[in-house]
Amino acid sequence: MKIKVWCSYTIEVDVPDAADYDAQFDIEENHCPGTGRVGAAFEAHKARCDAASVCWACGLDGKNEIVG
Numbered sequence: 001m002k003i004k005v006w007c008s009y010t011i012e013v014d015v016p017d018a019a020d021y022d023a024q025f026d027i028e029e030n031h032c033p034g035t036g037r038v039g040a041a042f043e044a045h046k047a048r049c050d051a052a053s054v055c056w057a058c059g060l061d062g063k064n065e066i067v068g
Contacts, residue, residue, distance in 0.1 A: 004068040009060035
């Protein structure tokens with residue numbers, strides 16, 4: 001048997017402090033969750049957690065929800 005699970009977490013992402021920078025385009029429209037600024041922030045967080053032998057998802061308040 002298999003079930004579908006929605007997994008979520010919240011991560012802080014550094015973005016430029018420039019007047020012409022469009023975070024919505026850069027983060028929500030131009031990149032998938034694993035690339036760009038979000039992907040880089042996730043990879044850095046995961047590396048820190050791996051080095052400390054702690055769960056990366058718990059450190060980001062990760063949640064699981066059965067969706068089907």
